[in-house]
Amino acid sequence: MTNPEIALMMLGLFILLVFLGFPIAFTLMAMGIGFGYYAYYDAGRMWRSFNRLTDDAGTWDQWSLWLEGFYNNRIFDLFINQTYTVMSNEVLTAVPLFLFMGYIVERANIVDRLFTTLNIAAKNAPGSMGVAALITCALFATATGIVGAVVTLMGLLALPAMLKARYDPAFASGIICAGGTLGILIPPSIMLIVYAAASGVSIVRLYAGALLPGLVLVGLYLTYVVGRSILQPSVAPRPTKEEVPDVALGKLVFMLATSFFPLAVLILAVLGSILFGLATPTEAAAIGALGGMVLAVLYRAMTFQRLRESVYLTVRTTAMVCWLFVGSYTFSSVFSYLGGEQVISEFVAGLDLTPLQFLLMAQLIIFLLGWPLEWSEIIIIFVPIFLPLLPLFDIDPLFFGILVALNLQTSFLTPPMAMSAYYLKGIAPPEVQLTQIFKGVMPFLLMVFLAMAVVYIFPQIVFHLPEVFYGR
Template sequence: MTDPQVAIMMLALFIFVVMLGFPIAFTLMAMGVIFGYYAYYDPERMTSIFDNRIFDLFVNQTYSVMSSDVLTAVPLFLFMGYIVERANIVDRLFTSLRIAAKNVPGSMALASLLTCALFATATGIVGAVVTLMGLLAYPQMLKAKYEPSYASGVICAGGCLGILIPPSIMLIVYSATTNVSVVKLYAGAFLPGFMLAGLYMIYVVTRAVLNPKIAPPPSEDDTADISGWALYWLMLTSFVPLALLILSVLGAILFGLATPSEAAAVGSLGGLVLAAAYGSLTWERLKESVYLTVRTSAMVCWLFVGSWTFASVFSYLGGENLVKEFVISLDLSPIMFLILTQIIIFLLGWPLEWSEIIIIFVPIFLPLVTHFGIDPLFFGILIALNLQTSFLTPPMAMAAYYLKGIAPPHIRLTQIFAGCMPYLGMVLLAMVLLYTFPGIALWMPEYFYGH
């Protein structure tokens, strides 16, 4: 076998082993070391079995990842999200938005989406948002006689917005993988993120107008206890503090007042202050937030170590050039290449998490992105939009499984899947709009940074 053929076998074997359920980070490291040992094997220079350059590469990649300035923002933003999640801030926020929107059709669903969008901006952790809103808003919608599939779709789709809306952890990982400025990525993702949230809200309200039975209006008993100045005070103490925290963090990044890591550190401190102000900062909650932050950060870092080792060996064997030459031989136009890559990413989203897709497969696509003259920033925003589908598409829709895990026993998984399907259409519509009007993603980076 030639070296490029070995590289393709390496990639195919990795996908097969992952499908068997082996941990992805350690599978990547094992594949990288095993095939790297073959790639760098030189019997004339070896003095022992461990005298192989793959071990030096593995150590260097580990050091590079652990010393990355860009990745420093990941644990800080994660900690901010976890501490906000455990401070009962979202409970107050949902209650105030639900009452404020009581005269709008599908008011609870609309309030849930608004809360998800704001909370996703604060945390960026899909599982956390879906689970928390599933415990908080989902039972209230079911109690109000909302159709289960309608209510399920709202929670699942709203919970996935954190992949796209800044300060998205995914965009930080994409930045570290591609060397695209994370500040410009945040600026580029801002309008597409809220465009997608807006499409979700339009769909929710329109369905409630066309079929009021799926989302009955709230009874007088649900909203009679809070009105007037009491509602204003509730909004002031729930919506405004969290909104100010998020806007200050994003504003500091977008206006160049602080790096993402510095802004994330201030955001973490702000989250602690908010939790203390609400009387929710306990030692147990702080300890749990730190533990979850360390666990998730370690997962991301070891994925980087494994994927960069894997990608280095894959490229050294000629696999990257083989893929590039094959795609170029298809004689695709840039738009056809974009459609092809987005279909591949959509399919990869079934067996793989977004982190594996970004860290493993984006480096393979990146030389082709340059060849076809496509802006890597624009490509990254499209991927972030597309990855919404990986959490919503049966049979591997992780958002649906998160919700099923905390839903009442009588709610069937098929009902949750049915509720997710219309939101896939909204994501596809958002992608078509972004294809047609790329300025949606590129206007803010060009305006602020001359991108």
């Protein structure tokens, strides 16, 4: 077999092992080292080490020399260098800080106050409780970036309230599932940091580019919720005074000042310091982590147990992301060295695709990968396969990254592997069926596709803010 054939076999075997349920990070590292041992094998270098074995050497010396001969392969140098590269990556330094900010905010008891306040403020709007739940989800998801946590907390808080207010179970479930996924798109997003590290695109430009598409998607969600509430009032009846009491204007302002504005100010401070060049993403993430702790103290929710949980979850998630990068970098280096990247590039170039056709093909593959895989695995492992192909079609990696971020919303919403639906089903009342949740998320899934179409038709939605802040 030629080396490119071995590279393709390497990729196919990896995909097979992933579907069989093997841990992805360690599978990447094992396959990278295993195939890399073959790719970087140097017989002369090996035998020079083995020839140093002598009959008069002691048993321990012979064993040491044999090990030296076995390990005298450049793949081990590559693995060590890739590990050091990942662990010293300045972009990835922001990941644990943003995660810590999210876990602290999650435990600060902000969500219940925020939802209650917005529910009262929006009580005269069509589908008011749905609007309040969606805005709460968007703000909380943006602050935490942890889809499972947002969907679970909002499912415990908002879903029973909406069901009690006679909302259609499918409609209410769809709002929570869709709103909970927004944190991986709207800055400050951990997913965009990971994409920046994988692609080399400036994280500040990515944040600026993702802001308007994120607001477009939120706008489409809100339009759907309000529009359907007007056209079909039975799915979202207007609340009674017993369900949502009248509140004096002064008290409402105080409620907003103590629930909505602190979280909004924290998010805007972190994002604004990045976009206006006042701080690097890592520095802004540190500010956000400190701000989250201050909020938790002010809300009297800071305990040693919650702090310990936040630190533990931060370390665990950060370790997962970093080892995925180590495995991916090692795997992709060997795959490229064997000629696999060139084979794929020549194959795609031979298809004679237009830029639109290539984008559709790439987004379809990412959409399908979203069923069995997490977003982190897609970004770290599979997106880099497409990145070398972008110059062939004159596609800006910034634009491609925003489309991927929009597309990955679908990985949480597409049945039968819609993880948001399963998160919600795990804590929903027994009468809420999984089929109802699937039915509720489908309109929001269509909104995601519509947002992707809008971004492609009007690319300045992505490029406008980066050009305004940082030039072309």
